[in-house]
Amino acid sequence: MSAHPVIVAIDGPSGTGKSSTSKAVAARLGMGYLDTGAQYRAITWWMLSNGVDVNDPAAVAAVAGKPEIISGTDPLAPTITVDGTDVAGPIRTAEVTGAVSAVSAVPAVRTRITELQRTIAAEAPAGIVVEGRDIGTTVLPGADVKIFLTADPEARAARRSGELRGTAPGAPDLAATREALIKRDAADSGRTTSPLAKADDATELDTTELTLEQVISWVITVVEDAGRKQPRP
Numbered sequence: 570m571s572a573h574p575v576i577v578a579i580d581g582p583s584g585t586g587k588s589s590t591s592k593a594v595a596a597r598l599g600m601g602y603l604d605t606g607a608q609y610r611a612i613t614w615w616m617l618s619n620g621v622d623v624n625d626p627a628a629v630a631a632v633a634g635k636p637e638i639i640s641g642t643d644p645l646a647p648t649i650t651v652d653g654t655d656v657a658g659p660i661r662t663a664e665v666t667g668a669v670s671a672v673s674a675v676p677a678v679r680t681r682i683t684e685l686q687r688t689i690a691a692e693a694p695a696g697i698v699v700e701g702r703d704i705g706t707t708v709l710p711g712a713d714v715k716i717f718l719t720a721d722p723e724a725r726a727a728r729r730s731g732e733l734r735g736t737a738p739g740a741p742d743l744a745a746t747r748e749a750l751i752k753r754d755a756a757d758s759g760r761t762t763s764p765l766a767k768a769d770d771a772t773e774l775d776t777t778e779l780t781l782e783q784v785i786s787w788v789i790t791v792v793e794d795a796g797r798k799q800p801r802p
């Protein structure tokens with residue numbers, strides 16, 4: 570369909586539908602999928618597991634190069650390991666969620682993870698959908714398609730809360746989930762190094778009133794249009 574493998578960047582705050590949309594789009598178009606939040610969660614998990622003070626940026630920076638993080642990019646079965654250990658479950662705990670913004674704000678962490686992300690995207694044979702906070706602005710500024718998803722905080726909290734109730738017994742209630750989500754968004758948007766932001770050339774979609782299927786269809790149309798506009802090989 571195109572001259573080179575298509576690269577799609579999907580950014581936005583928590584609970585806007587980035588992961589669900591990106592996975593489905595990648596699966597239906599036969600592309601790879603990369604969850605960059607999982608990588609920041611993985612390095613955070615390693616810091617916590619090794620007794621590193623996550624609120625001490627110098628301590629985090631000093632060991633940022635140590636863990637080996639490997640992401641599997643099959644959208645039907647994405648994987649994440651740290652030094653060979655499968656951490657797909659442990660990276661979703663409230664402890665990691667509460668610490669990830671502090672760890673991901675450390676420039677040495679971002680440099681390391683950004684390099685990893687660029688290598689994965691460059692090596693994706695059939696193109697890739699990469700989702701996160703700074704993909705369109707910093708990681709892959711030359712992406713073929715850039716999308717910025719948004720949704721009202723109430724909708725985002727309700728979605729996240731429903732998801733946690735389904736997977737984690739004893740999960741926090743809606744108000745607590747909403748508060749934690751708003752706090753994390755503020756930290757992610759306010760940090761100095763590559764904050765959560767919409768790239769100037771990204772297309773924004775408010776998903777508040779849309780079903781997941783509507784969002785997926787819309788993104789697929791945008792990606793297919795971009796593929797058609799590319800020069801013939």
Ligand SMILES: Nc1ncnc2c1ncn2[C@@H]1O[C@H](COP(=O)(O)OP(=O)(O)O)[C@@H](O)[C@H]1O
Pocket residue numbers: 581582583584585586587588589590728729731732776779780781782784
């Ligand atoms: N448009 C939507 N309408 C309703 N629920 C949605 C929508 N998009 C995503 N969800 C649900 O919201 C939750 C969070 O979505 P997710 O894709 O993980 O968001 P993000 O990656 O942006 O944090 C999931 O349970 C997902 O099924």
Ligand SMILES: Nc1ccn([C@@H]2O[C@H](COP(=O)(O)OP(=O)(O)O)[C@@H](O)[C@H]2O)c(=O)n1
Pocket residue numbers: 582583584588605606607609610669670671673674700701702703704753757
């Ligand atoms: N490209 C990215 C992706 C995630 N992150 C960080 O990683 C955290 C977890 O990302 P995530 O995508 O798993 O978050 P959820 O919204 O899915 O809970 C974010 O809150 C950011 O602190 C980042 O800094 N840059």
